Amino acid sequence: LNKEFEIFIDDWHQIVVICYQMTLALSFLIITKYALVFTAKRNSAEKYRFMNENEIKYFWYTGLSLSISFGLFLNSLIVRTHLTYSVFVFKMAISLGIVFAIAYAISTYLNEYYPFRLEKRLSRLRFKKRISPKTGKEMRLLNEEEGDVHLPKEMVKHEHFSAYDCDVWIDDETGFKLIEQYAVDSHALLCTKCKFRTLKKYREELIKEPTYCDSGSVKKFYKCSYCDHLDENNATVAPLGN
Numbered sequence: 001l002n003k004e005f006e007i008f009i010d011d012w013h014q015i016v017v018i019c020y021q022m023t024l025a026l027s028f029l030i031i032t033k034y035a036l037v038f039t040a041k042r043n044s045a046e047k048y049r050f051m052n053e054n055e056i057k058y059f060w061y062t063g064l065s066l067s068i069s070f071g072l073f074l075n076s077l078i079v080r081t082h083l084t085y086s087v088f089v090f091k092m093a094i095s096l097g098i099v100f101a102i103a104y105a106i107s108t109y110l111n112e113y114y115p116f117r118l119e120k121r122l123s124r125l126r127f128k129k130r131i132s133p134k135t136g137k138e139m140r141l142l143n144e145e146e147g148d149v150h151l152p153k154e155m156v157k158h159e160h161f162s163a164y165d166c167d168v169w170i171d172d173e174t175g176f177k178l179i180e181q182y183a184v185d186s187h188a189l190l191c192t193k194c195k196f197r198t199l200k201k202y203r204e205e206l207i208k209e210p211t212y213c214d215s216g217s218v219k220k221f222y223k224c225s226y227c228d229h230l231d232e233n234n235a236t237v238a239p240l241g242n
């Protein structure tokens with residue numbers, strides 16, 4: 001029986017080595033695919049849309065397959081020593097636990113902290129300098145009020161329903177225009193400093209708890225992902241009773 005167990009462990013070890021190499025390769029494939037598709041997008045607006053919709057998803061799949069790869073690698077290192085059934089089971093549990101711990105940390109980071117960094121990167125992409133193909137000079141981005149004059153009526157209407165934002169870049173010398181559409185978060189507000197719809201709430205603080213008869217108040221903090229302008233306001237919270 002012991003001999004059989006040894007053979008089983010040897011086979012197991014081989015399978016684990018193959019699997020950790022495969023999952024490692026898989027994570028490289030996923031991130032490479034993301035980078036390639038992103039690079040192939042023709043303009044900033046398309047890149048923006050792709051990044052906004054897919055980046056966190058791709059990073060998560062990459063992170064997940066990296067965690068599994070690491071767990072398998074660890075398993076391959078420890079599985080062939082101290083050969084007993086119970087130690088084997090214990091090592092399996094350790095490897096699995098480590099996979100879960102790493103995957104959980106990655107998921108928390110991507111869902112809680114990463115969205116703010118992503119917002120910043122999206123903003124950088126959207127507002128990076130555009131060069132006019134007519135004159136080779138830098139174009140000027142119009143703010144929301146200036147931009148509306150240059151947009152077809154249909155687009156202005158859409159913009160006010162805040163389905164998407166339209167950026168108008170203009171070459172002042174020749175009047176050449178570049179109009180780009182960005183699907184914006186419906187929670188984004190107009191920034192009072194730079195006049196773009198890039199102001200977003202990042203924190204809320206309860207100032208006064210609402211009671212059954214009295215209303216409470218909450219302080220909301222906003223930050224602009226374009227110009228870093230900070231804003232805050234107080235909102236009332238309705239009383240708990242009806």
Ligand SMILES: [Zn+2]
Pocket residue numbers: 191192193194195196198224225226227228229
């Ligand atoms: Zn701003």
